[in-house]
Amino acid sequence: MSSYKEIVLRSGKEASLQRFHPWVFSGAIARKPEDLVEGETVRVLAADGTFLGVGHFQIGSIAVRIMSFVDEPIDAAFYKKSLSNAYRMRSSLNLVRPDNTIFRLVHGEGDCLPGLIVDIYGDTAVIQAHSVGIHRDLELVTNALKQILPTDMVKHIFYKSEGTLPYKAGIFPENSYLSGGEDVDEIAMENGLRFRIDWLKGQKTGFFVDQRENRALLEYYAKGRHVLNMFCYTGGFSVYALRGGAASVMSVDSSAKAVSITDQNVALNFGEDPRHSSFPEDAFKFLRQLSGGEKDLIILDPPAFAKHRGAINNALQGYKKLNLQALQKIAPGGFLFTFSCSQVISAEQFRLAVFSAAAISGRKVRILHQLTQPADHPINIYHPEGEYLKGLVLQVE
Template identity: 40%
Template sequence: MSARILLNPGREKSLLRRHPWIFSKAIQKVIGKPMSGETIDIYDSKGNWIAKGAWSPNSQIRVRVWSFDQNEPIDADFFLRRIEKAKLTRQKTIADGGLTGYRLIAGESDYLPGITIDVYNDIISCQLLSAGAEFHRYHILSALETLYPNASIYDRSDVDVRKKEGLELSKGWVSEPLASTETEILEHGLKIKVDVEKGHKTGFYLDQRDSRFATGRYAKDKEILNCFCYTGTFSLHCANAGAKSVDNVDVSATALDLAKQNHQLNGFDSDNIRFIKDDVFKLLRRYRDEGKQYDMIILDPPKFAESKAQLKGACRGYKDINMLAMQLLKPGGYLFTFSCSGLMDAGLFQKIVADAALDARREGKIIERLQQAADHPIALSYPEGYYLKGLICQID
């Protein structure tokens, strides 16, 4: 008989709502000696079977659920079925956007906890971030080789969260290596260079695709400041829509160099597209003091809060940059502002932006809300899957 756990009384409630996590304090008893990542059965305190999941003895999330079907084995066919289903559900999104870069597996929201898989043209970039994902590494990679026989697979499991699972960091080719870790993807007709070895996350921020496209609806004839620009992809959509000028700001010279390459790749190599290496906070203050103004400002900062302990400081950071941006906007100007911190809920983020308007002595209104792209779904049973919040505000 396989290893199993009994839950404390009442701790089955979240599982009955199909939430996939079981925390260590919810467990009353472990029966057997499961190894890290092994599939175990989950029972409530009365001995009723509920689900089966991956055992993770080093993590506060002690079990991540694979299936709520007692008769479904967690084997090679299981992972092939789940990944194939995820691929099929994304076909409309891929076709509508003319995409060659997209998220194939979004972890718990695709019912594969701890697994992130992105497709970048001829390269598939994977993050296996949980004990269960690592335990089934061979099955996952075999499924990808079956479904994408012409793609090469790169492992980007070099994320610190693996340490919480008792796993070492892992990075590199897991299939026949290509000559380069760089490739090119298409997004709404625009070409974008991606480096799966050096790029952020699995290589690129696919989740902001819809937001990038949205900027094009407002950018025509506008003077735009694109903050935390990374590889300049918001700027591509602005330039493509006929922006008068775009100032791209980032602290990374490497990112700015790739941003220049992306613009050249699409024929947007002009004096009106500028690339500025600077600290955004300092630059915004300097521009404010100089009386500089823009028609449109994009704020897409990195995650400010990695833990609850950092949330208070993150709130101050978000408020500061939004206040400064509002002071730089011309009356009637547009502010595109984002938070990718999962710990920052949408209501709190809106309050921070509202407080920033008060401090900036400006009036503003939300005219659109934005979130992660459709290939980054949010399972109804897993609200934590909603992490990217965006507001388009018009500032008076």
């Protein structure tokens, strides 16, 4: 039995933990120690004293993130075991191979490690903490990574949590290398394509790893088509479209830096390819000004329109407006790849927003594929909130 401080739940609030949901909400707590420090590991007990789980305490709505439903210490051995399991699964998925050096090693609750993200880019591992507990355990995580990954695989470990930890915790972490950091190669490979990864200043950990399988599907549809990649970020969909034989590809993003990296990624794989053009412009404005019928394959992969439940209605209106513009402009017989990465927007809500846009457009629209996140972004079956990426492939007459 572990010897951590104990949090006791109110009567009747143990049911979700007994179903292995990994979150304890603050309203479920009956009592906790007065000297409890944010990020500290605690034991969670039912009102009758029954053990429920061990996890990290944090101030806020989600008060405890359960790390284990077994009464065990969250120590070096725990992280080594958990990270070994995560790496073994990625290996079994055939993601660890010479032509694919980009993958997610740890996906928070999906890998039973709430608050922890680890992405692999070539010989660099990027760690991101979304809880104070993971930040406090950072040395344990780093040491475990060094032990479980092949010595010739990862030479650098970068910590990127400045924007993901609660500011009220008073931690003020700095993005920095925890090991290595010299002679770093920022080029990594996904399915045989080369990408420059900006983990220093880029969004998330530097690349949208979660769209890998959807990019591969787009490549299948791209041959001979005129492609418009909205919210292109660093150009993943654009590069796949070019390899797929697209007649032309336009990449659009409001960030000039992102567009610059897109151009670099195109050049890394195809040199100066006349099929590609890029525009640092607002997506909504660009779509309004686009000539109708000019593009027959459009990708809409915007940033999250809703980051909390209070923003859901506005987000759904945003998705409807954006998809309506694309549906009005796409050429007959064209394909629309449209996505939402807002966790608080359900697949049903997103599909209804797109349905509303299709109805207003008056065009015949068919769903060819319903898309989600890849297997290295697993969804814990007891934590359905982990299903955040939704996508549809539409054929438009």
